Amino acid sequence: MSEMKNIKNLKEFSTSADRFEGANLLCPGCAHSIIVREVLNATNDDLVLSASTGCLEVCTAVYPYTSWDASWIHIGFENSSTAVAGAETMYKALKKKGRLKQPERNPKFVSFAGDGASYDIGFQWISGCMERGHNMMHVVLDNEVYANTGGQRSSSTPIGSSATTSPAGRVSYGEKRNKKDMMSIMAAHGIPYAAQVAPNKWKDMVKKIQHGLSVEGPVFINAVSPCTTEWKFDPKDTMHITDLATDSLVFPLYEIIDGTELNITYRPKNVVPVEEYLAAQGRFKHLFKDEYKYLIKEWQERVDAKWAYLQRREESRV
Amino acid sequence: MAFDKMELRDIEVWDGNFAAAQAMRQSQIDVVAAYPITPSTPIVEGYAQFLADGYIEGEFVMVESEHAAMSGCIGAAAAGGRVATATSSQGLALMSETLYQASGMRLPIVLNLVNRALASPLNVNGDHSDMYMVRDSGWIQFDAFCPQEAYDLNLIAFRVAEDHDVRLPAIVNQDGFMTSHTAQGVHTLTDDVAYGFVGEFKPMNDMLDFEHPVTHGVQTEEDWHFEHKARQHNDLMTKVMPKIKEVFADFEKLTGRKYSPVEKYDMDDADVCVVCLGTSVETAREVAKEMRTQGIKAGVIGLRVIRPFPFFEIAEALKNVKAIAALDRSSPNGAAGMLFNEIAGSLYNTQNRALLSGYIYGLGGRDLTKAHLVSLFKELQANVDAGKVTTQLQQFIGVRGPKLAYL
Numbered sequence: 001m002s003e004m005k006n007i008k009n010l011k012e013f014s015t016s017a018d019r020f021e022g023a024n025l026l027c028p029g030c031a032h033s034i035i036v037r038e039v040l041n042a043t044n045d046d047l048v049l050s051a052s053t054g055c056l057e058v059c060t061a062v063y064p065y066t067s068w069d070a071s072w073i074h075i076g077f078e079n080s081s082t083a084v085a086g087a088e089t090m091y092k093a094l095k096k097k098g099r100l101k102q103p104e105r106n107p108k109f110v111s112f113a114g115d116g117a118s119y120d121i122g123f124q125w126i127s128g129c130m131e132r133g134h135n136m137m138h139v140v141l142d143n144e145v146y147a148n149t150g151g152q153r154s155s156s157t158p159i160g161s162s163a164t165t166s167p168a169g170r171v172s173y174g175e176k177r178n179k180k181d182m183m184s185i186m187a188a189h190g191i192p193y194a195a196q197v198a199p200n201k202w203k204d205m206v207k208k209i210q211h212g213l214s215v216e217g218p219v220f221i222n223a224v225s226p227c228t229t230e231w232k233f234d235p236k237d238t239m240h241i242t243d244l245a246t247d248s249l250v251f252p253l254y255e256i257i258d259g260t261e262l263n264i265t266y267r268p269k270n271v272v273p274v275e276e277y278l279a280a281q282g283r284f285k286h287l288f289k290d291e292y293k294y295l296i297k298e299w300q301e302r303v304d305a306k307w308a309y310l311q312r313r314e315e316s317r318v
Numbered sequence: 319m320a321f322d323k324m325e326l327r328d329i330e331v332w333d334g335n336f337a338a339a340q341a342m343r344q345s346q347i348d349v350v351a352a353y354p355i356t357p358s359t360p361i362v363e364g365y366a367q368f369l370a371d372g373y374i375e376g377e378f379v380m381v382e383s384e385h386a387a388m389s390g391c392i393g394a395a396a397a398g399g400r401v402a403t404a405t406s407s408q409g410l411a412l413m414s415e416t417l418y419q420a421s422g423m424r425l426p427i428v429l430n431l432v433n434r435a436l437a438s439p440l441n442v443n444g445d446h447s448d449m450y451m452v453r454d455s456g457w458i459q460f461d462a463f464c465p466q467e468a469y470d471l472n473l474i475a476f477r478v479a480e481d482h483d484v485r486l487p488a489i490v491n492q493d494g495f496m497t498s499h500t501a502q503g504v505h506t507l508t509d510d511v512a513y514g515f516v517g518e519f520k521p522m523n524d525m526l527d528f529e530h531p532v533t534h535g536v537q538t539e540e541d542w543h544f545e546h547k548a549r550q551h552n553d554l555m556t557k558v559m560p561k562i563k564e565v566f567a568d569f570e571k572l573t574g575r576k577y578s579p580v581e582k583y584d585m586d587d588a589d590v591c592v593v594c595l596g597t598s599v600e601t602a603r604e605v606a607k608e609m610r611t612q613g614i615k616a617g618v619i620g621l622r623v624i625r626p627f628p629f630f631e632i633a634e635a636l637k638n639v640k641a642i643a644a645l646d647r648s649s650p651n652g653a654a655g656m657l658f659n660e661i662a663g664s665l666y667n668t669q670n671r672a673l674l675s676g677y678i679y680g681l682g683g684r685d686l687t688k689a690h691l692v693s694l695f696k697e698l699q700a701n702v703d704a705g706k707v708t709t710q711l712q713q714f715i716g717v718r719g720p721k722l723a724y725l
């Protein structure tokens with residue numbers, strides 16, 4: 001196995017590798033690029049990468065340019081996971097046959113996809129990859145919306161959010177359903193590792209990515225990815241919004257090992273009220289009308305209940 | 319882990335599916351990702367059994383759908399090795415998005431397409447609607463008329479597709495059930511000879527070469543899309559046919575079995591002829607032979623290669639005939655049949671203004687009988703005698719109830 005990369009501080013970390021160039025067409029303040037850099041910078045291993053159709057793909061591989069200084073493939077919207085699974089299978093085959101050009105290399109296989117491409121249309125492909133045990137990592141850039149096509153709802157869009165296909169209006173508060181619990185579903189495949197990460201907690205991210213790349217078998221990573229355009233906040237506030245997401249526990253950071261053992265990896269010293277998280281984003285603005293205030297209360301209750309559940313799971317070690 | 323060679327008799331009794339599976343085994347494919355569907359399922363079952371019995375060293379992945387099968391094949395091919403799969407009908411339809419992606423990325427995957435009708439109505443039997451659905455997807459398409467050819471064309475397909483001047487994926491078609499499930503004597507090659515013909519896979523722009531990172535599957539928009547597509551089209555039209563002919567010639571040297579993009583039967587002095595695909599070619603040849611005894615100078619053209627379409631070879635083969643029937647085993651759904659149109663296009667700039675009529679036959683596995691073809695040849699002769707098409711331009715062969723015709 002390859003050596004784990006030793007990372008001391010954020011400055012060194014952020015400049016330690018350049019396999020994802022700064023030059024790309026993502027919006028200023030887009031968290032996608034931060035997350036991708038953090039994932040790639042967490043390791044010195046050779047990488048075979050894929051991206052599904054979505055903001056990341058259309059902004060980083062526009063012919064004749066590419067932002068990727070590593071093997072990279074895009075096929076379609078739904079199948080970035082299976083593309084990497086296919087490459088990983090070829091690696092196995094060529095290794096067995098003694099036909100690898102660089103047999104001493106020990107590459108890692110990572111697919112990136114949005115929440116639309118993971119929670120919805122690509123769900124089956126990811127499930128297939130997890131079930132078949134490919135040695136790969138699937139990373140969701142979870143911005144809770146189909147950003148690339150202009151902000152339509154996905155099954156990751158949280159209740160009360162105004163998306164273009166579930167807009168808030170005179171008689172509607174926007175999205176009516178709760179966000180799908182992908183972590184539980186993925187963990188239920190019995191995979192060796194699943195984790196939620198956030199770009200502001202970069203040390204936690206590095207640890208999880210390094211652990212994920214070191215285990216044998218499929219790994220699922222769900223990364224919260226604030227989207228300036230669809231969440232409607234100022235580009236300079238990406239990290240502030242991410243702080244609010246993790247510190248309000250709307251986006252708790254935890255991991256699930258072998259489908260069962262759950263560890264909470266970040267406990268905010270001062271838990272921020274959910275209301276603050278919602279208030280910082282334009283997509284929830286309408287919830288602050290009197291008639292919808294009850295939804296904010298319900299939001300808080302849901303987040304508290306989930307946090308209590310995660311703690312129970314962690315304590316009971318089941 | 320090493321793998322075992324398989325001892326084969328010179329002639330084995332194989333159906334088309336098993337013949338394809340054997341050719342896949344002998345080609346020592348690195349990755350097969352597949353999903354079952356009637357009638358192509360026995361190909362992947364056969365392949366799995368070879369694996370279970372230690373005859374295969376590559377990886378075989380049973381994925382969760384045909385779309386994933388081709389997605390996995392694309393990722394594997396981009397990683398740099400020999401890749402193949404098999405499907406039919408609805409499976410192909412589900413896979414169709416990825417077919418364009420494979421050809422657009424110039425990945426030399428081989429797909430065994432066991433032809434079957436597309437629903438609705440649901441029907442597991444053979445026609446060519448699946449083959450026609452993806453005819454513009456940028457894949458090379460071969461057509462086998464019998465199990466022997468399913469075996470041979472698989473070996474040939476790898477050679478053509480993987481050539482570094484070509485680098486395009488290839489489909490090997492065979493008729494569902496009529497070829498795929500009908501056992502015949504198949505002349506075999508030994509494992510060493512077969513692999514010697516197919517040759518070792520030579521990677522190009524492979525993702526596992528970490529000294530030279532590559533980006534596959536870019537975005538182009540109006541700025542570069544046209545150039546990519548035009549180049550792909552140009553390569554299909556200019557590079558593929560010469561390469562196919564070269565590989566056919568090599569194959570003939572090795573086996574004595576001669577293939578041609580346009581298979582001519584009794585065409586030297588034919589007045590009338592049918593042009594068709596698949597198993598109907600053999601039936602048509604039998605009937606043409608009989609017609610000659612009745613004074614009708616009949617010939618048959620079987621298309622061995624559908625994409626790229628052999629325009630010039632077809633025009634050449636048809637240059638002296640007086641009446642042509644284009645037989646399509648797929649409903650054109652509001653147009654003339656594929657072959658009718660392609661043949662008309664092939665002849666337009668030639669001096670020959672042969673009478674051309676289109677026949678739709680055999681949908682959903684309906685038989686094309688010798689009797690059908692006898693009356694068809696007679697109709698063509700009547701056209702020749704009258705100097706014009708005497709019936710409707712487009713007809714449906716063997717439909718029950720009131721006779722259907724359009725155009």
Ligand SMILES: Cc1ncc(C[n+]2csc(CCOP(=O)(O)OP(=O)(O)O)c2C)c(N)n1
Binds near residue numbers: 077078115141145147
């Ligand atoms: C089969 C298919 N359906 C629809 C689309 C259109 N499409 C492209 S990207 C996209 C949304 C992507 O959303 P997501 O996966 O959440 O990624 P994001 O852009 O938000 O990062 C959609 C709907 C497509 N490319 N392919």
Ligand code: SF4
Binds near residue numbers: 148230
């Ligand atoms: S729309 Fe959102 S996800 Fe897409 S590039 Fe802009 S900020 Fe990033």
